[in-house]
Amino acid sequence: MIAEFKRLLVGNPIETAAQHEQRLSKRIALAVFSSDALSSVAYASEAILFVLVLAGVQALPLVIPISVAIVVLLLIVGFSYRQTIHAYPNGGGAYIVAHENLGEVPGLVAAAALLIDYVLTVAVSISAGVFAITSLAATWGYSGLGDYRVEIALGCIALITVINLRGVKESGMIFSVPTYVFIISMVCMVVYGIFQVAMGGWVAAEPKVAEVAAAAEPLSIFLILRAFAAGCTALTGVEAISNGVPAFKQPESKNASTTLIWMIATLGFMFLGISTLAHYYGAVPREDVSVVSQLASEIVGTGPIFFIIQVATALILVLAANTSYADFPRLASLLSRDRFLPRQFSSRGDRLVFSNGVVALGVFAALLVVAFDAREQSMLPLYAIGVFISFTLSQFGMVRHWLREREPDWQRSVLINGVGAALTALVLVVIVVTKFTQGAWAVLVLTPILVLGFRAVHKHYQQVARQLSLEKAPRVEPVRRHTALVLISGIHRGVVPALEFAKSIAPDNTTALYVDLDAEQTRKIEEKWARWGAGIPLQVLDSPYRSLVRPIMRYIDEIDAQYDDDVLSVILPEFITSKWWQHLLHNQTALAIKAALLFRKGVVVISVPYHLEN
């Protein structure tokens, strides 16, 4: 029944041989891997204005040069990742690049930072997307929807988790439609808006001054850097494609590289366009309506096209979470294969996805949504740090790579990656400084804890491997003598096969054990034993505290001490009900005894079943 429900939810199993058919075309890959990056245009320009406005209205035009600078940074980071894609065709995530070129610890730091960021991407994007929907509902007159934001967000996370458990290709199909609706509507809006501004002779509208408070701070270099850092949220998600190279159709590297260029061009155009329009339309951050919504309503009115833009924005924000569903399980499986995470993360489920990673991501994101009441504003200070940690480590790693490999044209590559590394390191410092007290500290605390955890797991697996190695293993002697203990809870048909089994392996060395919990019962058992005991001696154990397990364990210790050359087997007669729920009606004592024996050294546990008919 559980199995059928699972089939209904996630579909039928897929053969391992079908692995290559699940690869993504460029068009679908763009939708799958770019929604995180593209969706950031919904808030990046606004984030810059939000800082600039602190210095008063006259600082607002700086949004354009700052956005240009961010696009330059974007291009540099993009070029850097293009080099990574070609150097690491099997998926060149920051973890691999940093691990190979800088060493284990930098690799693990990058991995920890990325895992944190993937969880945050899901929580932030889903929350922001749900907020867009509830805001739309509120605008259209139903303000009560906002009370259910946590429930809706959790529902969305559950839905995306299930879709991803079905497998990569199907989720790509489902997600490509809203992504392309968003891209087309956004690009059209930007083009039409710029066209109107140009027709009007490039005259900037007055910022809605009523909304703008008096300048709270002077326009300092620090403030400009802070605005720049805030706008850098536009870059989150750029690394997605380089992590996901193996999911592309062959030739993987070439297709991934082309898709990356498309994505950066689209992202850069939309981001710069919206920043420019914000200046010319005089849009400023407001409590109730986002900058992009202000632009959209001014450019296309509040009719059906406005509705489409709003819904597409909400959808791409929700779907941005999906990027993490491609990357988190893949990174977890890489860490798992290198024995830094439990093995469970490296096995593909029967739909060819890393099911455990998908489920883990969904659970962590849901916890964040509940903890932060589905308010993305509260989570934003934690966000983006992880990405810039991994950008920096990854590009320093590439610099090291080129310096070592010295391929043709290596000087140019070192220059590109070196500039990128220096710039992203600078941005990282600015983000940490400006966001530290608002929550950035939490990420800086959690990252080293995760790294220590990875190393502890790794150490454990190494110890196990060493202890299990057959090289230099002491010789195991053949079994000379069996000693058998049969645990009985009464005299019934289920006991007889267990007694026969015991006699067959230890004919002269078998004892039946019964724990005395009720004097009357014990007397009856002792009376019947002569007839039904198959000639095996019965040992009754006292249990003053009514515990079943403790007297048995004590007796086993005594017996175990008697011989040195035997194998001690504990035989449990178990009667098995025909329906699983009937199990609940019987004392789970066999289970408790097995659990206790598991951690006792050197006892073989034998379950002899007796199956009931109904």
Place this chain on the structure above:
Amino acid sequence: MIAEFKRLLVGNPIETAAQHEQRLSKRIALAVFSSDALSSVAYASEAILFVLVLAGVQALPLVIPISVAIVVLLLIVGFSYRQTIHAYPNGGGAYIVAHENLGEVPGLVAAAALLIDYVLTVAVSISAGVFAITSLAATWGYSGLGDYRVEIALGCIALITVINLRGVKESGMIFSVPTYVFIISMVCMVVYGIFQVAMGGWVAAEPKVAEVAAAAEPLSIFLILRAFAAGCTALTGVEAISNGVPAFKQPESKNASTTLIWMIATLGFMFLGISTLAHYYGAVPREDVSVVSQLASEIVGTGPIFFIIQVATALILVLAANTSYADFPRLASLLSRDRFLPRQFSSRGDRLVFSNGVVALGVFAALLVVAFDAREQSMLPLYAIGVFISFTLSQFGMVRHWLREREPDWQRSVLINGVGAALTALVLVVIVVTKFTQGAWAVLVLTPILVLGFRAVHKHYQQVARQLSLEKAPRVEPVRRHTALVLISGIHRGVVPALEFAKSIAPDNTTALYVDLDAEQTRKIEEKWARWGAGIPLQVLDSPYRSLVRPIMRYIDEIDAQYDDDVLSVILPEFITSKWWQHLLHNQTALAIKAALLFRKGVVVISVPYHLEN
């Protein structure tokens, strides 16, 4: 660590032989078993006035004759239960009396009704007690406490559950202090109030007419019956002592009977006193202050004595829940011994209490508290029906008992129980009719569902007993031949003892099984097998869908079909980590395979452990 935490919470285990020392003295028994009954004076008089006031101010004086009638009913029910205590010294709950005298179905109906009522007693009493505390806090200026009523109620339930897991006697000690504070303060208040009324020449005060709405209904017989039924909540909990006879010190019946008389005298005096005072002080039901609080503040003022009365009222309401903690687990264990509930309810925990029943009661009550938002008003319509169902069945059962036994003086006994049965049946009908649409229907639906559940459980246990009976069992042949399959996940030290064990029981009939999940791994295993395989043939199984369990089950089916005269053993080499949490780092495949084999007929499962050092 878990074991230590449990010890800290519930104390050290107690020997079975100490069972008699845990018996209750009469004084402590009164506190343990009467808090439910006594606490009802906090709302019973008010419940009568609440109905009477519908017919206007002139109907209010009827509270005294109605209360007298209820006290008469109380005496009759009390006499009836005294007879039960002597006729059933091992605990004469309604279940036993109805089961023995009226048959299985009436007994189960009584049991179901009582179980429902015990859960409701906990939920209602805790909620009302918490409400009293939050009301006090609100009166003294901190109204915010009411927002945490559900949390406080759940905390109280958790606390009482833990106290009861520690054992009967200790909970009696803890609970007797507030019960006696309540009794003494209430009795003093009633005596002093009556004294003042008598000094004033028995002149009734004007009811606070401003509070009383115009008469909404005529004063009909039906309305008077309804007021009577509402006041019958005073009788809830009267049956507690007769259920708990075995918990008394020897001679149990005599001590229980004496305690019952004390309880009924105290309850009758307090209830009648409060109803009388309500008339003479002109107290009427109000939204903000209860009738008892109105009386208390008029008689003793709003100083420290008022505070003591309020707190004692709150405490006894919370502690009333404790009566159910004595009765619910005991009834559940009786049902369990008769095989109408799962066996787990009949085993005493290591502190000599029926731990599973205690925990189940706590969980169900907590669910009710959450579902009804800790508002006892919403639960009251469901309450008391269960008690009157069991009163009625129990007393009809006693009538049958006397008619059959014909002991000396049987006519008088038949008369007492007959009148009681007729009266409680009448009250039951009135309660059902007047409360049906407000929730009473739910109890009437749930009761038969529980009865059907009891019978389904019973049928299952009977079938199992029949199938396990050794009478007429087919003879089990000694084991002639062993077939062994060793499941291996790799070649390491943990595998070797399993192979040796297999060779010792099936020297020429052992096969090693390996599931091919990765072609590269499989090739390595096959290469190494010649050296490490101990001469046992290796069978590699294909698994196109990467499932481990399915290919193994299929292969077992094939092997099983080969011989008819063998025992097929599946041997699992398990390496056991030295710390339990390290288990989480390894695939739980052994567990999955064991679970699958459990329901496969006729396979013996053998775990051969290999213990890791660290």
